[in-house]
Amino acid sequence: MARVNRMKFRRWQTLSKGRTLILDIVNIARKMPMAPLIREFDLQGIGQLRAQFRPRISWMVLFLKAYGIVSERNPILRQVYAPLPFPHIYTHPQNVALLTITRMVDGESRLYFARIHRPEERSLEELQKQYEEFRKAPIDQLRQFKRQDLLSSMPWLVRKVVWFLLTHLWPSKRAANMGTFGLSLSGFKGNRGAFHLGPNTTILGCELFPRKGRNRVILTFDHRILDGRPAADVLDDLQRAFANEITKELEGLIARASQTNK
Numbered sequence: 001m002a003r004v005n006r007m008k009f010r011r012w013q014t015l016s017k018g019r020t021l022i023l024d025i026v027n028i029a030r031k032m033p034m035a036p037l038i039r040e041f042d043l044q045g046i047g048q049l050r051a052q053f054r055p056r057i058s059w060m061v062l063f064l065k066a067y068g069i070v071s072e073r074n075p076i077l078r079q080v081y082a083p084l085p086f087p088h089i090y091t092h093p094q095n096v097a098l099l100t101i102t103r104m105v106d107g108e109s110r111l112y113f114a115r116i117h118r119p120e121e122r123s124l125e126e127l128q129k130q131y132e133e134f135r136k137a138p139i140d141q142l143r144q145f146k147r148q149d150l151l152s153s154m155p156w157l158v159r160k161v162v163w164f165l166l167t168h169l170w171p172s173k174r175a176a177n178m179g180t181f182g183l184s185l186s187g188f189k190g191n192r193g194a195f196h197l198g199p200n201t202t203i204l205g206c207e208l209f210p211r212k213g214r215n216r217v218i219l220t221f222d223h224r225i226l227d228g229r230p231a232a233d234v235l236d237d238l239q240r241a242f243a244n245e246i247t248k249e250l251e252g253l254i255a256r257a258s259q260t261n262k
Contacts, residue, residue, distance in 0.1 A: 017152035018110030024152070024159055028167055029197040033223040036195045037231045044213030046242055049250040053257060057250070059215065061127045063206045064097055064183055065249075066241040068120035070234060071095045071181055077234065078180045080201050081224040082171040089225065090171035094118055098179025098200060101134050103145075112145045115179055124249055167199070174199075186218040196220040202234070 015023065050057055071077040078092045099114040114134040119127060139145050151159060166174045182198040186205030196203040196218060205218035217238070221231050 016106075016108055016110070017149045018105065018108060020152040020159075021148055022111060024163055025199060026197055028163060028199045032199075034195070034197070034203075034220050035223050035228070035231075037219045037221070037228065037235065038194065039217050039219075039235050041215045041217050041239060041242070042213060043210065043215050043242060046246060046250070047210070047213035049247065049254065052254050053250065055128070057124050057128050057253075058131060059206055059208055059210065060099070060183065060185075061124060061131050062242075062246060063204060063217075064099065064116070064119050064131075065122070065124060065127055066238055066246050067181060067183065067204050068095050068097060068118070069241045069245050070237045072120045074234065074237065076225065076230065077202055078175070079225050080171050080175060080180070081222065082168065082174075084168045090175070092172065092175035092180050095120060095181070096175055096179045098182045098198070099131070099134065100182070100184040100198075103135075103139065105139060112139075112142075112148055113179075115144060115177070124246075124253065186216055194218065201225050202231075204238075 046062065050059075050062070072095055075091055078095060079089050080092070082088055082090050095118055097116045097119050099116065101112045101114050103110055103112055112134075114131075116122075116127070116130060122130075134142065134145075139149070151162065154162075166177060178199045180200065182196065182200040182203035184196055184198070184203060184205050185208055186196075196205050198220075201222045203220040205220070207215050210216070217235065219231055219235055226234075
């Protein structure tokens with residue numbers, strides 16, 4: 001019996017659709033000169049406001065809208081480097097967020113990537129509803145995830161051609177399909193990362209459960225587009241977005257809920 005178990009453990013396995021998708025994205029990301037910038041945000045006030053509203057707004061959603069606001073007023077965050085037909089920089093006219101979502105599929109923890117267009121124009125409640133849908137709805141009801149599975153099931157050569165066209169020749173399609181910025185977790189259950197891989201010019205990482213409102217934020221950026229000083233300015237602007245727009249919207253939600261409950 002022990003021999004049979006060892007044979008099963010050593011047997012070859014083909015890559016799942018989930019691992020194939022990650023392999024393709026990593027192959028794109030490793031060609032991008034990415035650099036990380038890490039800062040601890042004091043968001044205790046936001047945390048206190050967040051605790052007063054039900055259903056509670058996820059930290060991921062709060063960072064999604066805040067970074068969308070920052071990206072809207074900083075066009076450089078909507079830029080992407082394109083090497084063909086000659087090296088140039090393309091600026092997309094609108095924000096497209098790419099959220100990393102973890103789902104269990106056939107006993108495997110799998111990453112999917114959810115696109116949300118113009119998050120800065122949507123309410124926190126609307127964004128939270130859409131975020132929960134991506135996290136919990138059946139995969140076969142989520143068109144974006146079904147398309148990712150379909151692409152991952154295609155032969156290697158077909159996938160290579162698709163990724164080449166998106167990353168080299170069609171920067172507008174790249175932004176529309178792969179996002180102008182990425183959003184992921186920088187830490188979970190006491191474990192912290194220091195870098196993010198992805199196909200975006202900037203990838204923002206936040207903690208899902210910050211302690212006492214202090215959130216460790218990682219901004220990973222493409223050095224072909226951004227340098228260290230502008231990246232630091234982006235984090236400054238992100239803090240302002242929390243102090244102004246996000247605070248005001250949370251206060252409005254709380255006030256409206258209080259009026260409804262009277």
